[in-house]
Amino acid sequence: MRTLDRVDLSASSLARTALLTSSGLAVLGSCLGFAAMTQGAMGIAEGVLITCGGVFGALLLVILLAFRSVRTQRVAVAAVAFYGAYLCAGLLIALLTAGQHESALIYLQWFFPLLILNRMVNAPRAGQIAANILLVLPLAIIVAFLGVLFRDTQPTMVYLTLVACLSYTLFSFMLSAVSRYREAYIVESERGKSLSMQAEVLESISDCFISMDGEFRLTYANDTACAELGIERKSLIGSELRSINQSLFPAWMLAELSSTRGDVASQHEIQSDQGQWYEMRCFSHPERISIAFRNVTEMVTSRHNLQAAYERLREQSELLDKAQDAIFVQDFDTRILYWNKGAEDLFGWSAEEILGRRAADLLLVDAEAIVPAWQAIVHGGEWSGELEKRKKDGTRITVESRVKALREETGHPRSVLTINTDITDRKVAEDRIHNLAFYDHLTGLANRTLLMERLEEILRRKQQRDHHAALLFIDLDDFKTLNDTAGHEAGDGLLKEIARRLRQIIRRSDSVARFGGDEFVVILEELSSDRGKATAEARRVGEKILRACREPYVTAHCSFESTASIGITLFVPHCVTVEDLLKRADLAMYQAKEQGRNNLCFFDSSMEVSASERAVLLADMRSALQNQEFSLHFQPQLDSSFHITGCEALLRWRHPQRGNVSPGEFIPLAESSGLIVDMGAWVLRTACRQLAYWGGQPHMRSLEMSVNVSPRQFLDKDFERLVANVVAESGADPRQLKLEITESVMMENIEETLSTMTALKALGIGFSLDDFGTGYSSLSQLKRLPLDQLKVDQSFVRGVEQAETDASIVRTIIGLGRELGLNVLAEGVETAQQYGFLKEHDCHSFQGFLFSPALPASQFESFVKDFSRRDGGMTGDAEPRFVEAGDYPTAMTAAD
Ligand SMILES: Nc1nc2c(ncn2[C@@H]2O[C@H](COP(=O)(O)O[C@H]3[C@@H](O)[C@H](n4cnc5c(=O)[nH]c(N)nc54)O[C@@H]3COP(=O)(O)O)[C@@H](O)[C@H]2O)c(=O)[nH]1
Numbered sequence: 001m002r003t004l005d006r007v008d009l010s011a012s013s014l015a016r017t018a019l020l021t022s023s024g025l026a027v028l029g030s031c032l033g034f035a036a037m038t039q040g041a042m043g044i045a046e047g048v049l050i051t052c053g054g055v056f057g058a059l060l061l062v063i064l065l066a067f068r069s070v071r072t073q074r075v076a077v078a079a080v081a082f083y084g085a086y087l088c089a090g091l092l093i094a095l096l097t098a099g100q101h102e103s104a105l106i107y108l109q110w111f112f113p114l115l116i117l118n119r120m121v122n123a124p125r126a127g128q129i130a131a132n133i134l135l136v137l138p139l140a141i142i143v144a145f146l147g148v149l150f151r152d153t154q155p156t157m158v159y160l161t162l163v164a165c166l167s168y169t170l171f172s173f174m175l176s177a178v179s180r181y182r183e184a185y186i187v188e189s190e191r192g193k194s195l196s197m198q199a200e201v202l203e204s205i206s207d208c209f210i211s212m213d214g215e216f217r218l219t220y221a222n223d224t225a226c227a228e229l230g231i232e233r234k235s236l237i238g239s240e241l242r243s244i245n246q247s248l249f250p251a252w253m254l255a256e257l258s259s260t261r262g263d264v265a266s267q268h269e270i271q272s273d274q275g276q277w278y279e280m281r282c283f284s285h286p287e288r289i290s291i292a293f294r295n296v297t298e299m300v301t302s303r304h305n306l307q308a309a310y311e312r313l314r315e316q317s318e319l320l321d322k323a324q325d326a327i328f329v330q331d332f333d334t335r336i337l338y339w340n341k342g343a344e345d346l347f348g349w350s351a352e353e354i355l356g357r358r359a360a361d362l363l364l365v366d367a368e369a370i371v372p373a374w375q376a377i378v379h380g381g382e383w384s385g386e387l388e389k390r391k392k393d394g395t396r397i398t399v400e401s402r403v404k405a406l407r408e409e410t411g412h413p414r415s416v417l418t419i420n421t422d423i424t425d426r427k428v429a430e431d432r433i434h435n436l437a438f439y440d441h442l443t444g445l446a447n448r449t450l451l452m453e454r455l456e457e458i459l460r461r462k463q464q465r466d467h468h469a470a471l472l473f474i475d476l477d478d479f480k481t482l483n484d485t486a487g488h489e490a491g492d493g494l495l496k497e498i499a500r501r502l503r504q505i506i507r508r509s510d511s512v513a514r515f516g517g518d519e520f521v522v523i524l525e526e527l528s529s530d531r532g533k534a535t536a537e538a539r540r541v542g543e544k545i546l547r548a549c550r551e552p553y554v555t556a557h558c559s560f561e562s563t564a565s566i567g568i569t570l571f572v573p574h575c576v577t578v579e580d581l582l583k584r585a586d587l588a589m590y591q592a593k594e595q596g597r598n599n600l601c602f603f604d605s606s607m608e609v610s611a612s613e614r615a616v617l618l619a620d621m622r623s624a625l626q627n628q629e630f631s632l633h634f635q636p637q638l639d640s641s642f643h644i645t646g647c648e649a650l651l652r653w654r655h656p657q658r659g660n661v662s663p664g665e666f667i668p669l670a671e672s673s674g675l676i677v678d679m680g681a682w683v684l685r686t687a688c689r690q691l692a693y694w695g696g697q698p699h700m701r702s703l704e705m706s707v708n709v710s711p712r713q714f715l716d717k718d719f720e721r722l723v724a725n726v727v728a729e730s731g732a733d734p735r736q737l738k739l740e741i742t743e744s745v746m747m748e749n750i751e752e753t754l755s756t757m758t759a760l761k762a763l764g765i766g767f768s769l770d771d772f773g774t775g776y777s778s779l780s781q782l783k784r785l786p787l788d789q790l791k792v793d794q795s796f797v798r799g800v801e802q803a804e805t806d807a808s809i810v811r812t813i814i815g816l817g818r819e820l821g822l823n824v825l826a827e828g829v830e831t832a833q834q835y836g837f838l839k840e841h842d843c844h845s846f847q848g849f850l851f852s853p854a855l856p857a858s859q860f861e862s863f864v865k866d867f868s869r870r871d872g873g874m875t876g877d878a879e880p881r882f883v884e885a886g887d888y889p890t891a892m893t894a895a896d
Pocket residue numbers: 635648649650651652662663664667680683708709710770771794827828829830847848849850854
């Protein structure tokens with residue numbers, strides 16, 4: 001609020017009048033002084049002094065009227081001070097000088113302009129009053145009284161001075177009264193202006209504003225308040241606040257305002273019944289209460305939302321900390337901005353340690369690996385994939401990483417949120433499963449499944465490419481022997497060694513797989529585009545593999561020389577499937593085996609013909625069993641006394657179209673197809689019936705009968721029961737039945753073999769170990785089996801005359817049989833020299849064309865009769881009569 005002191009009096013007409021009057025008075029005084037001097041009423045010096053004083057005072061007033069700048073006012077203050085000093089000095093001199101009271105009165109008059117000036121330069125009010133009343137008037141009265149007393153003053157001057165003093169005093173009071181009135185007027189008008197300004201302001205503000213008396217009756221409400229309350233002003237004014245809106249102006253707030261009356265302000269946030277939020281600012285004055293309020297629903301809602309969002313964030317942060325996953329936020333320089341508990345647990349870095357540091361330096365194993373990921377984040381906003389990362393202790397882990405760019409409201413990427421899940425264990429398990437599914441656990445090579453996939457892939461690629469590729473099917477020739485003789489560990493060792501050698505031979509572009517058992521497959525890619533050259537290249541690799549397989553396999557316990565047979569086929573695009581390719585290579589491999597093993601053979605289409613021939617043969621065999629096309633022939637076995645002690649039952653097949661088919665041709669096929677089980681059962685049944693029949697023939701009843709049992713047949717789960725049933729049903733004497741098993745049967749599953757043999761042995765059935773010497777029977781296992789006979793393989797018997805090794809093997813087997821208490825039978829005895837050698841080395845029994853080929857039952861009977869008759873007078877040293885195979889008819893009939 002403006003004060004009186006600040007009112008520019010000099011600018012008002014009243015002030016101007018007062019100043020002009022004072023100036024007039026000063027000029028009048030000067031004139032009077034001048035007149036008094038010229039008329040000799042006062043000395044020249046006083047007259048000049050008084051005249052100059054009046055003029056000077058008048059000039060000062062005029063200057064002040066003309067110039068009202070601050071600077072001028074300062075000059076005026078200085079001038080007032082100087083003028084005052086001048087007047088005081090004059091007055092003092094006049095008083096002290098005898099007879100100068102008149103001059104003193106004149107000086108006193110010149111104080112009037114000074115007093116006016118005093119007002120104009122805003123001298124203190126008290127000073128003005130003192131100057132007016134206490135100083136000037138009494139002083140004038142005293143001076144006048146002294147002048148009258150000392151009679152040195154003319155009465156006119158005294159009266160004049162007193163009138164001037166009184167006039168001035170009256171004028172001064174009048175001026176003060178006018179000033180006060182004016183001040184009051186100004187104050188009132190300023191107040192009015194201020195109030196109207198306040199009203200304008202209150203109307204123009206967006207806040208609601210109401211004012212009340214002490215009883216909370218509304219005295220004022222601005223437009224905004226009326227609008228917000230929805231009530232017209234005229235209805236509002238005079239109404240009690242609590243009757244307007246109780247929810248908005250609750251009783252507790254009014255009570256608080258009542259109790260805290262006197263310049264107190266308070267602030268509340270209140271929700272109305274309509275759900276709107278208001279911010280209430282209450283001002284409590286002694287006489288009135290004002291409330292400014294505004295609708296802050298939006299602000300409160302957004303604040304609540306913000307709070308809720310913050311709460312959610314806090315909860316999320318807590319949740320993030322509880323999450324198992326590592327969750328962290330990094331900027332685009334990979335500096336860590338946020339690091340949850342899961343990240344601490346996973347990577348070993350605490351939040352304090354890692355915040356602000358670069359993830360690229362601390363966590364990444366391969367910075368290059370994340371370049372594509374980072375590009376995807378920058379351009380697409382997110383990326384997910386698997387990465388290898390490093391923990392604080394340096395160990396590596398595999399993580400599944402989900403990364404998302406966090407953007408500012410403008411859409412500009414601000415930071416990157418990363419969620420890492422440790423999948424190290426899962427990866428290991430997956431790798432293990434993958435390895436189990438696609439790799440051979442023994443050799444570590446690709447297995448058949450993976451091989452098939454690769455072959456499919458190569459065949460697909462081959463459609464577009466010129467280069468040839470070849471498939472090599474490798475089968476180890478004597479693997480079974482090693483497995484059977486040295487045990488599975490040695491067999492496994494050989495397989496691993498072969499796998500290692502194959503890996504060394506092939507190039508990067510080639511593949512090697514274990515197809516199963518002792519079979520391996522090598523795929524050669526990137527061969528020449530010229531078929532002839534490609535064939536030569538494949539041959540070179542095949543020969544290399546043959547050489548590598550021939551290298552002895554040496555272990556701590558044995559040294560084994562293995563060979564392989566390889567079938568090779570070139571990929572023929574467009575016209576074969578993977579299965580066809582494998583079949584072709586397999587056929588070629590069989591061809592290689594037939595050509596003497598340790599050999600390689602390329603597939604040609606004629607092989608497919610023989611394969612189909614085999615299929616036809618198999619079908620014919622099945623029907624042969626139904627059609628009674630099989631029969632048994634019996635080959636005699638003699639002891640060292642040249643007596644026929646028994647025979648070997650041998651299967652014969654007379655094919656309706658093909659005539660006699662060799663067992664060497666159809667038995668392996670029956671074995672590989674499984675038909676041998678049914679076929680073997682037929683042989684056993686027929687042989688036993690024949691044996692039972694001969695049991696009733698006096699010259700035949702002492703003969704034993706050997707029956708061949710194939711490995712697959714022997715290991716059939718029903719074999720033991722079958723033999724027992726057949727023997728029982730046929731009525732044959734089990735003690736005259738001998739089952740010929742091979743070394744491979746013995747080694748296949750020693751415990752099962754032992755159990756079957758023991759059970760059958762208990763029935764009285766004997767056992768002969770066929771083809772002895774070709775396998776690698778373990779002596780310890782040999783000892784465990786309930787064998788009766790060792791049959792020296794005919795390949796050794798055939799060589800006793802030419803090869804010392806064969807002779808020595810035969811001698812060893814005879815010695816071994818003796819040691820083990822087993823009968824030793826030499827088969828394939830064709831010459832007298834062989835017989836002589838065997839006899840000389842105490843071989844117990846003999847079988848071979850030297851005595852007789854296998855004969856049909858009736859002929860065998862005749863042979864036995866004839867032989868016994870002739871043998872009746874023979875001594876052990878007598879030269880036997882050798883039988884020619886052609887002596888006997890070849891037509892055969894089943895014994896039954
Ligand atoms: N599981 C079965 N296998 C059987 C059965 N019948 C025969 N076979 C096996 O077939 C292979 C070939 O037999 P086969 O053509 O009958 O030849 C046998 C004899 O004829 C032959 N032999 C006998 N003496 C001589 C001889 O002095 N010289 C010569 N070159 N060959 C001769 O040997 C074969 C008998 O061998 P083995 O069984 O090892 O005693 C053959 O492996 C038979 O085993 C059957 O019913 N079941």
